[in-house]
Amino acid sequence: MSTPPTLDDKLMRKAKVMMVVGARPQFIKSAPIIRELVKSRKQIKLSIVHTGQHYDREMSHIFFHELKIPKPIMNLAVGSGSHAIQTATMMKRLEQSMLTLKPDLVVVPGDTNTTLAGAIVAAKLGIQVFHVEAGLRSGDMSMPEEVNRTLTDHCSTMLFAPTRNAVQNLRQEGLGEKTYLTGDTMVDALFAVMPIIRQRTSAVLKRFELCPREYLLMTLHRPSNVDNSSRLREILAAVRRIARKLKVVFPAHPRTRASLARLGSSAISSGRVVISNPLGYVENLCLLKNASCLLTDSGGMQKESFLLHVPCTTLRSSTEWPETLVKKANQLVCDPKMISETVLAVAFDERLRNKIRDLRNPFGDGRASIRIVQLIRESVETQK
Numbered sequence: 001m002s003t004p005p006t007l008d009d010k011l012m013r014k015a016k017v018m019m020v021v022g023a024r025p026q027f028i029k030s031a032p033i034i035r036e037l038v039k040s041r042k043q044i045k046l047s048i049v050h051t052g053q054h055y056d057r058e059m060s061h062i063f064f065h066e067l068k069i070p071k072p073i074m075n076l077a078v079g080s081g082s083h084a085i086q087t088a089t090m091m092k093r094l095e096q097s098m099l100t101l102k103p104d105l106v107v108v109p110g111d112t113n114t115t116l117a118g119a120i121v122a123a124k125l126g127i128q129v130f131h132v133e134a135g136l137r138s139g140d141m142s143m144p145e146e147v148n149r150t151l152t153d154h155c156s157t158m159l160f161a162p163t164r165n166a167v168q169n170l171r172q173e174g175l176g177e178k179t180y181l182t183g184d185t186m187v188d189a190l191f192a193v194m195p196i197i198r199q200r201t202s203a204v205l206k207r208f209e210l211c212p213r214e215y216l217l218m219t220l221h222r223p224s225n226v227d228n229s230s231r232l233r234e235i236l237a238a239v240r241r242i243a244r245k246l247k248v249v250f251p252a253h254p255r256t257r258a259s260l261a262r263l264g265s266s267a268i269s270s271g272r273v274v275i276s277n278p279l280g281y282v283e284n285l286c287l288l289k290n291a292s293c294l295l296t297d298s299g300g301m302q303k304e305s306f307l308l309h310v311p312c313t314t315l316r317s318s319t320e321w322p323e324t325l326v327k328k329a330n331q332l333v334c335d336p337k338m339i340s341e342t343v344l345a346v347a348f349d350e351r352l353r354n355k356i357r358d359l360r361n362p363f364g365d366g367r368a369s370i371r372i373v374q375l376i377r378e379s380v381e382t383q384k
Contacts, residue, residue, distance in 0.1 A: 014045040015380035018103035020094065022051030022078070022114030025300045028281055029133060030109045031067035032188035032369035038070070043377060046070075047101050051090045051114045052077040062280045067189070083113060083144055090117035098125055104380060105157070109133055109185075111149035111299075111320075123155040128379070132185060132372065134159035135166030135175075136299075136320035142224075145299070145320070158379065160372050162186075163323055163362050182371040183364020186300060190285070190307055191366040197285050204286040208249055208274060216246050216343060217291040221253035225297050225315055232259055234336035235315065236268045239295075241340040243272040246347055249287060251279045292347040295339070302330055309357040311346040313339065323362040327355045 017037060021030050037046045050072035064071050076093040078086060094117055098106070106122035108115045109132035122129045134153050138146050153159055153175060161167045162184035170179040205212065218239065226232055239248055250268075252260065252275050260268065260275075268275070279287070288294060288304060293311040296302065302321050305312040312330040324330035329352075333342050346352055 014041075014043060015105070015383070016045050016047065016101065016103045017376065017380075018047045018049055018098065018101060018106045020049050020051065020106060020108050020114060020118035021072070022053030022090070023110070023112040024278075025298075026110045026112060026114060027064065027067065027069075028189050028300070029185045030107075031069045032185045032192065033107070033109075033132065033372055034069045036369045036373040037376070040373060040377060044380065047074075047103065048072040049094070049097050049101075050075045051094070051117065052079055053086065053090070053112060053114045066193075066281050087113045087117050090114060091121050094118055094121045095125070098122060098127060103127060104383065105130055105376070107132060107376070108152060108156075111136065111145040111152070113144070113148065115152050116148040119152040119155050128157040129155060130158045130160065130372075130376065130379075131156040132160045133162055133166075135161040135163075135168075135170040135179065137166075137169045138318040138320040140318045143222075143318075149320075158375065160368075160375070162364065162368065165322060165362075180371075180375055182375070183366075183368035184303070185368045185372070186303060187307065187361075187364045188366050188369045189281075190304065193282055193285065196282055197289060200282060201286045201290060204283050205290060208276075208287070210247065210249065210287075210290070212290040213292045214247060215291055216242060216248045216293055216295055216347065217287050218248055218250045218295040219253070219298050219301055220250075220256050220296070220315070222297040222316070223255075226253075226256045226259040229259070229263060231336065233263065235339065236263075238336050238339035239268060239273060242295075242343055245344060246272075246292060248273045249291075250275045251277065251284065251287075253278060293343060295343055303363060306330060306356065306359075307361065307363065309353055311349070311352055311356065313342050313346070315339070326359060328352060329356045329359060 037044055052075050074097055078089050105128040107130045108118040119129045131152050136149050140146055159170055159179045160182045161179055167179055167181050220226055289308045291310055294305045295313050297315040299320055302312055302314055302324050306324045306329055314330055314332050317334040331342055333339055
């Protein structure tokens with residue numbers, strides 16, 4: 001007959017924390033939290049579970065090396081599929097993982113299918129869910145990310161909001177009592193790698209045969225932009241017009257490369273458009289920091305562009321980061337016919353870059369991960 005645990009046994013027991021990740025932006029925003037949790041190893045036993053939502057080396061494995069974080073103890077190898085199939089497969093495999101690892105709480109960062117799957121499974125199993133980057137809203141429920149983050153917030157135990165706007169969103173939805181303003185962990189990640197960026201910039205620019213401020217950096221991956229062939233053709237036509245005056249560097253997401261292959265090389269043929277495989281975190285930031293401007297449909301890169309004082313044009317009708325839409329730091333463009341005009345109007349405007357540099361940073365002081373881990377520690381202490 002086993003002896004029941006004593007009070008001392010409970011006090012000595014480490015809290016089991018599971019971090020569920022699976023996609024490129026999650027690795028970045030989770031890295032500072034993971035490093036802080038590792039420092040708390042006397043109180044916390046951390047398990048990192050990778051769903052395999054992103055599985056290419058450039059979209060996954062390289063980030064664990066670059067960001068100096070432990071490798072996952074499990075990779076569920078979910079791979080690609082429709083949103084329903086991918087999310088359902090994740091949920092099935094995550095349930096088994098949680099039943100095996102028996103975490104006391106589950107941390108889910110961001111707004112991917114991995115985020116939602118991890119939150120729902122944990123909530124169904126009665127495990128506390130802590131959502132990092134909670135409260136973001138674009139108002140566009142046609143975006144999978146908007147569905148993911150809204151549902152995740154409403155089934156979470158504790159919400160870590162990156163900005164005051166996010167806090168206000170959560171209060172309006174009746175979630176204020178479990179909301180904490182922590183700042184944005186992507187600021188922590190960016191601040192941590194700035195010395196490396198300064199060291200590596202010259203080599204990265206040389207590799208792509210670039211000079212600072214003489215090129216446009218472009219990223220494109222959202223289904224609304226790359227899965228519709230006629231819209232993608234219009235976007236690429238705009239890019240060719242831009243390339244007459246400004247070299248274009250285009251690290252292409254695997255989804256985008258597949259769409260480009262279907263269109264054929266003539267859709268973007270130009271000696272001044274450089275298409276590459278996806279880049280690692282540091283290489284991407286080296287290019288972004290020295291670009292004349294950014295053309296993107298990424299949420300995270302809008303924010304990174306703002307923090308690095310680079311003008312941004314976003315190929316969307318809405319954004320979850322309204323803080324960037326000041327002084328033309330970031331401009332939303334939905335009509336492909338307006339892309340080249342908008343980009344070229346800001347690409348050579350040094351005064352605009354200076355205005356962006358003078359703007360207040362609404363995303364925090366680089367200590368968000370410290371605040372989040374402190375809140376996690378306080379929560380697990382109260383459960384003992």
